[in-house]
């Protein structure tokens with residue numbers, strides 16, 4: 001019984017992931033978290049290559065180690081990944097000090113599972129009311145953060161439905 005439901009759940013999860021087309025919004029000067037998680041949980045994935053526009057090297061995670069040696073100069077000092085999260089299949093990348101020219105497609109390629117996950121980053125001027133809020137209380141959740149939480153809650157809802 002449980003066995004026969006599982007493929008359906010897997011399919012729903014995939015659809016869910018695909019239908020919320022992965023766009024992350026960030027503000028100029030802020031940072032954005034670009035999510036990357038292998039979908040094939042069976043495989044041990046410890047290598048992930050982040051690329052912009054299919055060619056610019058943004059970040060490499062090689063055998064569980066973050067590397068920026070081959071990184072394109074325009075990303076110097078603006079990237080961060082989370083080594084403690086790699087083993088949980090979290091290869092998300094934080095890109096800081098966003099500029100308008102950062103807009104575009106970022107793909108995370110995981111050779112071990114032969115998966116590629118692409119995120120479309122949009123960078124806009126920070127709306128005035130958020131700037132004011134930030135000045136008054138020293139920080140506010142970014143749109144990117146909200147989108148990520150939305151994705152996480154959608155994902156959790158799908159998981160709950162499927163259990």
Ligand SMILES: *[C@@H]1O[C@H](CO)[C@@H](O)[C@H](O)[C@H]1NC(C)=O
Nearest residue numbers: 033037082085090091092152
């Ligand atoms: C991945 O790690 C980052 C940094 O710790 C965190 O903000 C994000 O929520 C994690 N993603 C998931 C799905 O746990």
Ligand SMILES: *[C@@H]1O[C@H](CO)[C@@H](O)[C@H](O)[C@H]1NC(C)=O
Nearest residue numbers: 109110111112113114115116
């Ligand atoms: C990886 O995926 C691509 C495209 O989906 C496919 O053409 C290729 O054969 C796959 N390679 C392996 C090693 O599975």
